[in-house]
Structure formats: C-alpha cells, structure tokens
Amino acid sequence: xxxxxIRAFCMKLPHATENVQWGYxxxxxxxxxxxxxxxxxPAPVMLSFKASPENFRQLQxxxxxxxxxxxxxxxxxALRRLNALHDQELKDLLRxxxxxxxxxxxxxxxxxxxxxxxxxxxxxxxxxxxxxxxPAPSKKASAKRAK
Numbered sequence: 001x002x003x004x005x006i007r008a009f010c011m012k013l014p015h016a017t018e019n020v021q022w023g024y025x026x027x028x029x030x031x032x033x034x035x036x037x038x039x040x041x042p043a044p045v046m047l048s049f050k051a052s053p054e055n056f057r058q059l060q061x062x063x064x065x066x067x068x069x070x071x072x073x074x075x076x077x078a079l080r081r082l083n084a085l086h087d088q089e090l091k092d093l094l095r096x097x098x099x100x101x102x103x104x105x106x107x108x109x110x111x112x113x114x115x116x117x118x119x120x121x122x123x124x125x126x127x128x129x130x131x132x133x134x135p136a137p138s139k140k141a142s143a144k145r146a147k
Contacts, residue, residue: 001087003038006047009091010036013098015113031109035101036094045069045078049097059085059093 001009003026010016010028020040021027028036036049048068051059056075059065064084068076077093079085085093102110 001082001090003040003082005087006036006038006082006090006094010094010098013095015102015116016098030098030102031105031113033101033104035097045080046082048076048078049094050100051075051077051093052096052100055093055096 007018007026011018013028013030015030016035017029019027019029024039024041026038026040027034028038034050036047038047039045045066045068048071050071053075056067056077059077060067062084064080066078066080068078105113
C-alpha cells in the first residue's frame, strides 16, 4: 500500500476523520482519538497504529515493524516502510486499530457518532420538505403591535 491508498482506506472506516498535526503528520481519528498516524514527509517511521496486545507482541518479530516511538506503552506499532506487511494484513490491522480506539470512547460519544449519517448518505437520503406557511402570530404579539 502507498500513502494515498492507506489514506483512502482509513477514511472509509466508520466516523473516521483526518487532520495534520505536529507539523507534517497526517492523523486519522475516531471520536477525536488517534488510531493511525502517517508522516507526510520522509521520516524513520512511515506509519503508526494501535494494535491488540497479541499483535503488538507478535508483529515486533517482523522485519521493519517496531514498537512506535512514544506510543509503545499504549500498544502502538510502527512500520519503517509501508510494504513491511502485506496489503490485506495491513488493512486488517488498521481496521483493528480503529475498532480498539472506538471501543474506548464513551457510550455517549459512540451514540452521538452512530446518530450521525455520512455526508453523502444524508444528502442522497434527504427529501425536500414541503413548504409550509409561517406560524400565525399569537394574540399577544398582535396586541403588542397594535399599541
């Protein structure tokens, strides 16, 4: 996978957002919490993401997969090159990262996210509202205007 295909995949995950932080890192979040970070400029680490405890231990044995600097204590892994893992394995790991972070959100925030519809879905599903007459003024408002 390359940067653009990783970006496209992450943005397809439910309620994912992106922004640039720390100067040049493209950060993918769900509910305001990070699940993946990818530098936009050359760096020693090409991609970082949260992993399950099992994957965190097991994948460190793979060449070019290391504990993520500053984030290893929270079970984050880092790839020194984007092709360190097969495309499907990387997609599965990014999906897992998203799910792990989503599970840490409060029930209230998860409910708010679930109630939101994606922009494309809400535009296509939106039906035009019938035009209605403005409400008739109340008697108090009419009386005030008469004075």
